[in-house]
């Protein structure tokens with residue numbers, strides 16, 4: 001929760017500093033003494049551009065496509081242009097003095113961007129997405145929905161979008177999905193819905209200490225450049241296996257949180273984690289499993305994850321709007 005507060009309060013605090021800086025610079029350059037409300041309005045225009053660009057980046061970027069440096073320069077140019085215009089119109093300064101006042105108002109913007117890049121993103125909170133569906137329905141990748149034959153609520157049916165991996169490759173829709181309500185795997189009873197739903201974008205709290213059943217992000221044990229999101233099931237030092245649709249630790253059946261009661265784990269051929277081949281976790285190892293066991297490559301496929309590879313706890317889905325909500 002502290003991380004969410006930081007994400008919200010950093011831009012709010014920097015916005016107020018921008019308004020104060022605009023007013024102070026205008027007074028210093030004189031002769032006008034602008035009202036606080038006009039300074040706040042000018043700062044709001046500058047920050048409006050900043051937040052608009054930030055929102056577009058959050059919703060459209062992927063790790064492979066975004067060029068943060070270019071986008072940041074475009075945002076800065078837009079903020080200077082809008083800021084200069086806003087200062088002239090709202091604070092009544094001359095064109096030349098507007099440049100100085102505008103730059104004063106942009107100092108808190110730059111400071112907030114620096115704090116975000118150097119402190120918040122690496123150590124406090126960051127935004128992620130997962131394009132595929134190992135954690136559906138909790139975190140969905142590209143998918144379409146269809147009614148669940150068990151409970152009627154939406155089934156997340158994984159989709160590989162057209163053109164993925166090779167140009168001209170047609171869309172591929174999975175034969176099965178997993179239910180957002182009862183967490184059971186099923187075949188859709190009819191054709192999936194017409195709308196291709198974009199992957200969830202979610203906020204990761206890097207201050208939280210991961211606990212069992214939390215959805216965590218972590219660096220892959222053998223490909224540390226890849227960050228995954230899975231559910232933390234086995235803790236350091238435990239002997240963990242999957243039996244009767246459930247995970248067991250040190251001989252005790254683990255009951256997931258109530259919303260996941262319908263979730264059934266399975267061990268496929270060639271997987272590890274059966275009662276005959278349990279994970280005997282070292283003092284610094286964990287077991288992570290996907291919520292869509294039939295479509296998840298997780299510790300069953302590539303073994304335990306070093307605890308040092310855990311990066312944070314997934315707390316909130318913020319996009320698409322229809323899937324907005326806390327992650328449990």
Ligand SMILES: [Zn+2]
Nearest residue numbers: 148151179182
């Ligand atoms: Zn269902």
